Amino acid sequence: MPYQWPTLTNWLEQIAQPFYQQGYVILEQAIPADLCWALYQDVQHQQLTAAGVGRQGQHQLNQQVRRDHTAWLNQNNPVQQQYLQQMAQLQQDMNRRCFLGLIDFEAHYARYQQGDFYQKHLDAFVGRSNRVLSTVCYLNTLEQGGELLIYNEQDQLISRVQPNAGTLVIFESCRFPHEVLPATTTRYSIAGWFRQNSSIQGRIDPPQ
Template identity: 35%
Template sequence: MYETFESIVDGLAEKGYAVADSFLSQAEVDAILAIHEFAQGIDEFKKAGIGKKQDLQINEAIRGDYIYWLDKQTASAPAKIYLDRLQELIQYINRTLFLSLKDYEVHLTIYPAGSFYKRHLDQFKKDDHRKLSVICYLNNDWHEEHGGQLRMHLADEGALDFLPIAGRLICFRSDQIEHEVIPATRERLSLTGWILDQVADLRHL
């Protein structure tokens, strides 16, 4: 995992983003897909909104995903493997990039077939504590024709598309990189989260 962490740090330092395949093994992906929340399907999730707290709005013209927030104290063993690895990544980033990152927040995400998330930044206008966005995909046997790409809009490289392949982690600057989710022909699953410069408070989510 050291080489994976190093490649993520190098990408963040040089380009503001990094892509790491096999951040989760196939067995780890399958175990997460089998946990209660995913096994029960979308009925366990809530409709995602725009903004936070009193500004939260549901707008399917902007985003169509469903989410289930994870609590590190009560997360199932398969999900905890991912959360612990994310904590290791935070510690490695802090040692190498000196970002003083403190915590993370993560939710399970389901995009039903045909849904999308229009171009946006992950950092809130009134809250700048999200420093890095981290998405780990859980989609087995995903191919180009399925769509569902994460499209990042970069000043130097233009638009870059990344398929949501199982085990792939994408990490990028929450305050700098606008991105969107392209509609897919099948359900699209991920662990979506943010690394923060303060301790997370799940009560506000």
């Protein structure tokens, strides 16, 4: 049965202020119900592969750290393109309101099957990555398991996010350690990152 919830017409306005105050935002039903449903159906037809850790030459599979499977989004898929357009609106708005200088967005589907998890980690390290904002968009709802735990710089738990279809989570990539608890049933989401150009001579760093 397709998802049903009212479309938020002011979702951008609901993100900027809390992000400016605390560096992270959890917004329920941020993504239109019809788009979320279409993405949920689309991900189930994609070829997902086991996700690794590390970047470029250090990239490797490590099931002691993470066990999810992923597939990168691209503009050639009409459904994925709609989501990327939503994120382009968010990028433009965050640059206008918060002066972040975001230039790019990359994202992939993530599937956590029963027992899959991702240990506590940072998405970026100060001075070593151009990932600035991390995003998680949930495509289905889990009654229990698969929660996203977000910690502050003192390693104190500050938020426990239950996967609910349409919920969008945004946080500073190098500031908040986070982890995904083992899923009890299959959990689908989109993980994404907004980037700045931290390279010299106008060249963009390769994605992590």
